[in-house]
Amino acid sequence: MIPLVRIDNRLLHGQILETWAPRLGVREVVVADDAAASSPLAKAAMTLALPPDLPARVVRVDEVDWAGLAARKEPVLVLLREVASFARAIAGGLTPALARRVNLGNVHYAQGRRPVTPSVFLSKEELDVVVAAAADGFEVEARAVPSDDPAGPAALLARYNAAAGG
């Protein structure tokens, strides 16, 4: 099963290994990112951060076998770098039935993005993807670590509209 799909610009890092993985009882991490999959340095760096009992695979976004991962008995955490990758995953077969929960962890500031949580900045297009996914049945929330208060699509929309454009 896929207990969580996490969107995080930094992919695999401490927040995931120290909080989400133990909280969700994750047995494997799948990092779905085209750039990381084609970089030997990124792959080597990610494997060295992992505890010995937690395997990870780095694959391209299109390579993820969503149905296969969802059918597994052990929980598998899937990491995506950008909201755009999430949109591509949906186009490639990801449905709420396969992985209901989607977490926006860290999306860094960039031109055109506005702050919606302390660690997440979204553009209008990205917010549209999130809202549409929620309407389709995904449970989308934004927070860095499990102990933070989650912000749902309505809160993200309200905060986006309240924030000054950047």
Added chain:
Amino acid sequence: MTVPTRTLLRVFWRSLFLQAAWNRRGMQNLGFAYAIDPALAALYPEPERRREALARHLGFFNCHPYTAAAILGGTIYHEERVARGEEPAGNPVLYKSTLQGPLAAIGDGFFWTALRPFFGALAALGALAVGWPAVVITLAIYNLVHLALRYGLFRDGYRKGDGIVADVARLALPVFADRLRVAGAFVCGLTAALLLWRGALQAGFLSGAVALAAAAFGYLALLGGARLLPAAYVIVVAGVGAALFAARWHGSS
């Protein structure tokens, strides 16, 4: 074109202030740019090129403040090659963005959740056993270890660039982290036993009960999966609060 040793030392010194200008948009970006600036000044004598180089290091950066030293060293390694025209100017930034997550994970796992709690527990035990000098000595040892590792990572990153990953892998920090966590738990157990024993001798049954309850609370929090810092702080504060309350209550009765 290489960076002189003196300048490297200056960069390392500046890297100790990596988080001084932490901000939401770029996080450690200003600290990183400030740290690497002397190296850029040495590599790019022309003001225009130096400005360009500094500007690319103002982009988002966030890592563990100790392991970030490896990235800083490795980034100078790549900047030297950019300055010599052997690499495209995008390489240093790609290097930073690729390594910041994984090295942050290693730093969090080793320093924040293993080494520092271990020395904290050791300081607590030492304070109970021999008094405050133990705390000063423990702090000194912790910082010696941390600064030595930090400088080693910086130097190694500068010498080897991408090769730093293999070197960090050889350090096997996650394995040591596991051992330190076990050792830290053992020291905590010793401390708790000492507290119980001393408390029972001096203040009777109640203080023993409070210490036991605090230990049970901590154990339950661990079982609940609390591994991150805030939970640890809450446990410590709750324990101290309970002990103070018990001491007051005992003193007034």
